[in-house]
Amino acid sequence: MGSVVKLLLVLVLVNMSQGLARPQAGDGELWAVLVAGSNTWFNYRHQADVCHAYQILHQHGVPDDHIVVMMYDDIANNRENPMPGVIINRPDGPNVYDGVPKDYVGRDVTPENFLKVLSGDAEGMKGVGSGKVINSGANDRVFVNMVDHGAPGIFAFPTTFLKVRDFMNTIVSMSRENKFKEMTIYMEACESGSMFLTLPDDIEVYALSAASANESSYACYLDKKVGTFLGDVFSIKWMEDTDREDVRHETLEKQFELVKKETTTSHVMQWGQTSISRQKVGAFVGSKETEEDTYGPFQTLDDPCLKSSIRSPDVPLAILQQRLQATEGLTGADYWMRQFNDLLTNRTFVRDTLMKIVRIVTDDDVMTAEMMSDSHHEIHNYDCYEDSTTTFHDLCFNLGQNPYALRMVNTMVNLCEHGYTAEEFSCAARAVCTHDAVTGIH
Structure with a gap:
């Protein structure tokens, strides 16, 4: 009987040690x-x-x-x-x-x-x-x-x-x-x-x-x-x-x-x-x-x-700056400088486009600046926000293919939480976003 008890104890100890390596x-x-x-x-x-x-x-x-x-x-x-x-x-x-x-x-x-x-x-x-x-x-x-x-x-x-x-x-x-x-x-x-x-x-x-x-x-x-x-x-x-x-x-x-x-x-x-x-x-x-x-x-x-x-939105800028600094020769430097300037120009285009939309929605320069500011509201009006964001995605800038455009959608939160409607945003976006589809705005 003593040997059986010892065997059982050994088995219990083995199972306990193995249990550390796998779910019970x-x-x-x-x-x-x-x-x-x-x-x-x-x-x-x-x-x-x-x-x-x-x-x-x-x-x-x-x-x-x-x-x-x-x-x-x-x-x-x-x-x-x-x-x-x-x-x-x-x-x-x-x-x-x-x-x-x-x-x-x-x-x-x-x-x-x-x-x-x-x-x-x-x-x-x-x-x-x-x-x-x-x-x-x-x-x-x-x-x-x-x-x-x-x-x-x-x-x-x-x-x-x-x-x-x-x-x-x-x-x-x-x-x-x-x-x-x-x-x-x-x-x-x-x-x-x-x-x-x-x-x-x-x-x-x-x-x-x-x-x-x-x-x-x-x-x-x-x-x-x-x-x-x-x-x-x-x-x-x-x-x-x-x-x-x-x-x-x-x-x-x-x-x-x-x-x-x-x-x-x-x-x-x-x-x-x-x-x-x-x-x-x-x-x-x-x-x-x-x-x-x-x-x-x-x-x-x-x-x-x-x-x-570095902040995620600043990554493309940092990468291009690093490539510019590492370039040997004027030709290479000129290429990366153009890439850097193009990136800034494209970002400005996104922001200016949204500003035109917001100006139509609010019909007020001061309110437009407030809606475009970095102030953050918690989302409560999800219907308005989702509809406005989808409109911006469909008509203006694809949010998957233009990562920088994601930095702009907080403006839609601000608009919706201040009582502006998705319908107002949609009408303004249709009037402003007449440009051809663009991709790769980082």
Whole structure:
């Protein structure tokens, strides 16, 4: 009998030690959706962030059939890439592009497809990309990582944008239909906090935003050899923390506090059911033990990420300035100076166009200046705001293809919250936006 008891004790101890590396029985499965909503070389960092996130999940034991990756996939083999087939997320870092599933690329990266994938609409995704969706159930956990440009109540995609109400409606419906036990969302975007202002705190969803509802997120790691920014501060901070910590022991709350402290460029915020933050990080990124410092040494005193950080809207300007400074010869300098001046001219065109619209709507110069100011109102009149933003997107500047135009939509919030109507905005936009379609205004 004594030997049997000893054997049972050994088995219990083995099971306990193994339990640290995987969810306990009955904890269900882990699913993940990773989304980079941008394209073009200026936005290299977004796909680099998402590729790094994939490597974290993969190395921590999450199988590829439980990870859905959506990214335009125009960076690794871009003609501007000095290392074809390689994407890095920190200077001299490893190739985070290696092995990344290409579930949905190019034109398949849309908000409609994202919501179908997230909600498990396999029928709706038949014949599109890999067709893979989140097939989660009541006992499963879901991790969502979204990286791109943003604006009040908006998360951008390559040719259009995701509206906050559509996003929230999908999440609430999933909760009502018992499609997850717990969900965690990490969002990197300007004004990303605005995407969670209406997130109910009585459903099992926990979210972190890179910034508040009215501020920019920041890029970092400007690499002169690659010629662009390699990452975003919030994303770099949570992923580099995950790389160096034992995710079987670190809690989401501890990670939030650390990332909030280290992201001095914007206000990292938590939303929703904060009790989930008591869960271990491994519950949402996989709990398989990995080698420490996979991504090389981490610096804390002279932080190279924060040292190189810059507001997301200023990234194109900084890249062109760096190229101008690195140019040898007058011919090259003249080319990059023209690119820089063209970018400023295009931005002025966007702002002047919107100012003409607002002037017609308000019929007052002082009120026009107030509506165009940097003052921020919380969105209450969603119908007016969404209709006005859609009009601006359809008639004036595509918000997916012209990232700088996203910096202007706060004016539509101001107009709607001051009692002006979407119909007034639409009429004015139709009168002003008679120019041919333009793209690439960064």
